[in-house]
Amino acid sequence: METSNVFRRILEVHSIVEDLSLRLGVLGEKWLEASLIKPKFFEFKPIELFALSERLKLAEPSFSASSNGNGEADIANYVEFLHKARALKIRGSSGYVNSSNILHNDLPVSLHLCKSLLALWIAHFDVKKIKNLTNVKKTCRRLIVHYSMKKLSDLLLNFNSGLFDEDLEKWNCIEYVDFSFNELIEIDNSITVLQGVSKLNFSYNNLRDIGESLQYITTLAELCLTGNMIRELHNWNLKLGNIKKLFLCKNKITSVQGLERLLSLEYLDLSDNIIAEPSCIQPIGKLPCLEHLVLRGNPIRQLIEYRTKVIESFDDRAAEVYLDGKRANQRELDTISVRLALKKIEKEKEEMQRHS
Structure with a gap:
């Protein structure tokens, strides 16, 4: 029985690899050339990549016995395609492999043949x-992972030792990372291997905070945390360095306290939170670079003269700020000017009283 299972498995491996080798022998080069003009992801199932690894272990010729000798079904076609492919997508699926008791998503996948990847997309x-991500880490610029991860370290740490390796564990060329739609509950320190990344997307996870490690990624300019479980932003100015764009939509945030020293911040989206009072916005009024503030879907928008009360927090920069996509009109600016003048008079009176 055991021999029969092994034989059947070898036949399945041959069948899968021969089919792909034939297709790639006929069309692979055309697909690769076309992708240079119009980039696209080439999608593989885990079973297809697993079968190739198993086939390479067999002490057999690279072409099948049934091949007609034209080289189109040569396994080298498959290998060469993976060598040259610039964008690869691995899409898992539920259920079993054919009539076996092997789950599709239980099969190990090796990416050691991918030597030119600029983008990797993993889904389900x-x-x-x-x-075997060593080669991928040397070239990959875009990394996308959806519905596939509960811990960052499962992907970013060395699987064998569980320890960081200063040379092998760095993603040297990475620029953009999308970890949205996963089950992450924390941003652990394995994130620091993504040195050089400028855009990070953690939307629709289960995060309550951002941890302490993002401060070490000095190139990070844009961070998306939409659709998490964040309530407070305490000390985020210490946890984020030169961030320019911050998306915090669809959380449970009541105040921006903690962002008041993000001096590089230009764009802040707080849509669909529970910010209710203008005083909750005041801490960011002195940020010198902030030009775009989005508060759609917050209770504060129900207040009379909501816009003037919020924009007033920016004092002399009131005319420069876009609130919900719009700058203050002249009537709003006039109202703000009067209020600021009255505040200044009141402050001067208080100063005189203290010194009298």
Whole structure:
């Protein structure tokens, strides 16, 4: 029985690899050339990548016995395609492989043949099953992972030792990372291997805070945390360095306290939170670079003269700020000017009383 299972498995491996080798022998080069003009992801199932690894272990010729000798079904076609592919997508699926008791998403996948990847997309497949990423880390600029991860370290740490390796663990060329739609509950220190990344997307996870490690990614300019479980922003100015764009939509935030020293911040989206009073916005009124503030879907928008009360927080910069996509009109600016003048008079009176 055991021999029969092994034989059947070898036949399945041959069948899968021969089919792909034939297709790639006929069309692979055309697809690769077309992708240079119009970039696209080439999608593979885990079973297809697993079968190739198994086939390479067999002490057999690279072409099948049934091949007609034209080289189109040569396994080298498959290998060469992976060598040259610039964008690869791995899409997992539920259920079993054919009539076996092997789950599609339980199969280990090796990416050691991917030597030119600029973009990697993983969807519906446990990242713990992905091995041999050394070559990918040397070239990859865009990394996308959806519905595949519960811990960052499952993908970013060395699987064998569980320790950081200063040379192998860095993603040297990474620029953009999208970890949205996963089950992450924290941003652990393995994130620091993504040195050089400028855009990070953690939307629709289960995060309550951002941890302490993002401050070490000095190139980070844009961070998206939409649709998490964040309530407070305490000391975020210490946790984020030169951030320019911050998306915090669809959380449970009541105040921006903690962002008042993000001096590089230019764009802040707080849509669909529970900010209710203008005083909750005042801490960011002195930020010198902030030009765009979005508060759609917050209770504060129900207040009379909501716009003037919020924009007033920016004092002399009131005319420069876009609130919900619009700058203050002349009537709003006039109202703000009067209020600021009255505040200044009141402050001067208080100063005189203190010194009298």
